[in-house]
Amino acid sequence: MEDRHETLVHGVVVRGVGVQPDTKCAHYASEKDIIAIKFPCCNTYYPCHACHDAVANHKATVWPNAQFREKAVLCGHCGHELSIQDYLEANNTCPSCFASFNPGCSRHYHLYFSMA
Template sequence: MLALINGIDIDNQGRCVHYHEENDVACLKRAQCGEYYACYLCHDASENHHFLASDKNDSPVLCGVCRHKMNFDEYTSGKCPYCGHAFNPNCKKHYSIYFS
C-alpha cells in the first residue's frame, strides 16, 4: 500500500493546488501527527493548527512518485535516491518551515 499524501486537489504524485510543476513531488511530514502533506499551505488550510517542522533525521520527506521515505540529507541531493525523480530546487526557500 502506498503512503498517504494529504493536501488540496493532489494528483497521484503529490502535486497540489499550491505547487503543481513537474518536480513538485516532495511531500513533507508534520512532526506532531506524522502525516505527510503536499505542502505546508495545504496542511494549514486543512487543519486547525499550523504546520510544525520535523526533525531532519526522521524521514521528513516522502517522494510522491515512488513513496520512498527519506531523511534531509537524501532529500537535499535534489532527486529521489530510489526512483531518481528530480525535486523542485526552490523548495529550499521553505527549509525553515519544514525542518527543525
C-alpha cells in the same frame, strides 16, 4: 483540479488541497513538485505548508535538527521515503528513482525544518 483532502500516494496517505497521485497539489503543481513532507505536529504527510494550513486544524511545527534522521519526505514518483538529512543532501534528486525534485523548495525549508 479536484478539491480532495486525502489521497493515497504509493500506499501512503497524503493530505492537502487537490492532491494528485504524485503529490502535486493546488498550490504547487510543476513537474518537479513531487514530494510530500510529514509534519511532526501530526505525523501526517502534506505536499506543502499551504496544504497543511488549509486542511489541518492546528498550527504547523518544524522538525528539530535532532530528528533529521526521521523518514519524513515522500517521493511522489516512486514512493521512497527519505530521512530529512537524506533529502537535504540529495541534490534535488530522489536517490531511489532519480526523479528530479523542485530546487525552489529550498526557499521554504524553514517552514518544515529547523535550519539553525
